[in-house]
Amino acid sequence: MNEQARQDRFYFKLFDRLDGPGCPICGIVIDDSRAYLDSVLYERVTDVPTREGLRESFGFCNPHTWLLRDVPASSAPDLGFAIIARDLLSRFRNTADAPPVTGWRALRSWLARAGSGLRARLKRATCPACVVAGRSESVHLRQLLELLGDEAFAEKYRGSSGICIPHFLAAEETHAGHQRIAELREIQIRAAQTLHDTLDRFTEKHDHRAREEITPAEARAWTEAMEFLGGKRGVFDGEMRSPSPRRWMGLFRS
Numbered sequence: 186m187n188e189q190a191r192q193d194r195f196y197f198k199l200f201d202r203l204d205g206p207g208c209p210i211c212g213i214v215i216d217d218s219r220a221y222l223d224s225v226l227y228e229r230v231t232d233v234p235t236r237e238g239l240r241e242s243f244g245f246c247n248p249h250t251w252l253l254r255d256v257p258a259s260s261a262p263d264l265g266f267a268i269i270a271r272d273l274l275s276r277f278r279n280t281a282d283a284p285p286v287t288g289w290r291a292l293r294s295w296l297a298r299a300g301s302g303l304r305a306r307l308k309r310a311t312c313p314a315c316v317v318a319g320r321s322e323s324v325h326l327r328q329l330l331e332l333l334g335d336e337a338f339a340e341k342y343r344g345s346s347g348i349c350i351p352h353f354l355a356a357e358e359t360h361a362g363h364q365r366i367a368e369l370r371e372i373q374i375r376a377a378q379t380l381h382d383t384l385d386r387f388t389e390k391h392d393h394r395a396r397e398e399i400t401p402a403e404a405r406a407w408t409e410a411m412e413f414l415g416g417k418r419g420v421f422d423g424e425m426r427s428p429s430p431r432r433w434m435g436l437f438r439s
Contacts (some may be wrong), residue, residue: 195328196338203341206409208349210325211417217321218249223256225313226265238273241310243247244273248419280306285400315424322396322425324355333365346409347376349416380406 195213202209203327222245229235244250256262282301329348332338347353353373360366387403415421 190358195325196332196335197334199325199329200338200341201347204345206405207412208347208352208416209345210322210329210348210352211412211420213325214318214321214420215252218318219252219255221317222249222253223260226253226256226262227260230265230268236269238310238313239269240272240276241308242312243276243308244269244312245314246312246423248423249312249318252314252419277307293314318420318423319425322352322355322413323359326352327360327363330356330360330363330365330369333368339368343372343375345376346380346413347373349413350377351416351421369401377413380410 198213199209202212205212225235239245245253253262253266283306320363333342348356350373355370356369357366383406385405387399387406390397390399390403
């Protein structure tokens with residue numbers, strides 16, 4: 186798929202998500218992670234490089250392990266994960282049974298994992314689904330900024346609740362020089378103010394003197410604020426922003 190086709194596909198995917206609640210970038214990153222896991226379980230579970238990579242990372246992080254339950258039954262997630270889990274359990278048993286590392290290798294392990302030697306030997310790479318999610322996030326944030334140059338999309342986006350603050354901060358950090366970053370910031374500030382005003386009304390109506398009923402929008406504002414401030418559940422609590430163990434180990438090669 187060429188760059189233009191990818192951009193067009195993302196345009197419609199993001200455009201449709203702007204009609205719903207929550208951060209659209211979070212939703213797309215979760216979709217991309219789920220598609221990757223589906224591919225691993227359905228097509229690549231017997232692929233030697235994939236299996237070796239999963240041994241190095243000691244499987245997936247917590248949120249991506251639980252996301253496996255969302256893989257459709259047609260992809261046989263039960264069998265796929267059983268094969269992966271068997272590998273990991275064997276690796277754990279063999280590594281835990283091995284004599285402890287001493288000398289220079291022990292120092293390298295301590296520096297890599299703050300003294301937890303067994304952890305350092307078990308986990309030598311980042312969760313591969315987090316690597317996919319990180320790439321997805323970076324690409325889609327750049328595409329979002331590019332799409333703000335399209336007037337139809339920009340108008341739709343201005344009327345939405347925007348993206349979550351963690352993704353906005355990521356866009357500011359990674360695309361600080363982009364010509365559309367100021368526009369994205371302006372929209373984000375306006376979305377924050379709108380949510381703040383809704384929460385104001387919600388809290389005011391809890392006063393015993395209030396006469397107006399709490400509206401559905403006001404009633405759900407607190408959960409929308411959770412996502413606006415923290416992102417969707419499972420997006421930011423994996424290893425996407427953790428340095429790979431290999432990066433530290435590379436500093437102490439013998």
